[in-house]
Amino acid sequence: MADAAPAPSREWHLEPETEYRFELDPQTSLAIKLVRGRAEIFGAELVEGKTYLFAMECKAAVFTWNGCQPSTEYISEETPMAAYANVHTALEQMRVRALSKTRGSPLPPGEEVDPKLCEAPRVLVLGPENSGKTTVCKILINYAVRAGQEWSPMLANVDPSEGAWVIPGTLSVASVSGPLPTYSPASPLGTASTTAPVGLTSHALAPLVSWYGHTDTRKNPLLLDRLIRNLGENVNDRFDLKPEGKASGLIVDTPSSFGSSSSPTDHRQKLIKACVDAFRINVILVVGHEKLNVEMQRAYGSYVTVVKIPKSGGVVELDSSYRERVQRYQLQTYMYGHPVQPPVGVTGGTLGGETPSHLVLSPSSTVMKFGDLSIYRIGTENMAPSSALPINAMRQVSEMQPVPVNPASPGSGLHGAVLALLAPFNPDENERYDEEILDLSVIGFVYVMQVDVKQKKMTILSPNQGSVAGKTALAGSLEYQDQ
């Protein structure tokens, strides 16, 4: 068979403060090489002469402040990058002041000593669907880690539809000390060390992960509220342990349901309030939505700085079928890694700083006895709406109730289920409590491939070889079908 012809290549010249935007089709990949100049993808700098690969319907932009020449559909001269850079400068000043305060060093002459101005930035990014919230978070984090001050800001994701470093259905937080790459929507924030093979060269992060189990924030708002508060507590504990790290601050990415007028106001407001309280937010950035900006000014303007920032014209309107595909890519990538085919003729490319072959995983399937794993679901499926309950009835009990799942029961719903494996319960019996299971963090995921009721056995797929026997797992509404 004749070799396929090399993929066509084009060379673009970018004027200062313009960006080259691209959107990939399914089953295609793209390679970009910076020939000359300086450029960045959502704040992460490209290295001249290095080939970057993109796949899995990635949509992104190469931006340049000073002009550059990337080789390889369109160039835009209208970007909000100057506004984002201004926000970064303001956050940077907060970090510097916070660090001076921690170290007890005097502030630069003329600086105010208002204690509020000496706090590290704790930023909540809000906006409706497809406003570019995640991209803004990435840009601000990447500018902070590039600032040469050794900042390692925390990035928290409370959008369970997004997947962040792991899979959809999760909330997570990580301390970031290197640039967050963009190469595939299956890993929107780069690779985490939880599934990555050990040979990774770049900054594989170790996020703290909680399992919500659903992609829709409306499925169990009480649970979401609790998980947000847990994550906030964890961040505050980490900051208390490392006061200098605290100056780097925190950025929180939120679901579009928090900023969308189609969500019930009560639902949005409660969860926004949970974030503001839990993460001790002092800056709210509203991406391109005047009404939400006014609402936030009213609710929080007296003690939080609320700023409206423009939405980028490059943000792609992601429809529900694209979102479903991306969620499937994420579940698949968690098990199999990124088996990316570079464009024909392209060799030596990197996927977010990693050699592509290092990002391929080989999961193993294991047959286990039903009793090896204790499986629960949080809340019962048939929860009565609050309005149908007697006055003062405790709806919370059923929504937050850990319900054991019996794999032998025909309605267990375990076939195809994604299970979150939980960290062990507190070994000290005196520290144990009824709802402890809700507060345990996630140590990994397995997918149930088969349930054999007759033999009382299940086949699970796992990215690593470790035994799951004796562990506790939580199911949710996420499912995975191996193809």
Ligand SMILES: Nc1ncnc2c1ncn2[C@@H]1O[C@H](COP(=O)(O)OP(=O)(O)OP(=O)(O)O)[C@@H](O)[C@H]1O
């Ligand atoms: N300037 C740009 N050029 C090209 N693509 C972009 C640009 N900015 C963002 N995108 C892409 O648009 C898509 C949506 O952006 P993003 O995920 O940041 O929005 P969001 O508001 O967080 O989304 P959601 O509605 O899921 O909350 C992503 O695929 C992102 O990579």
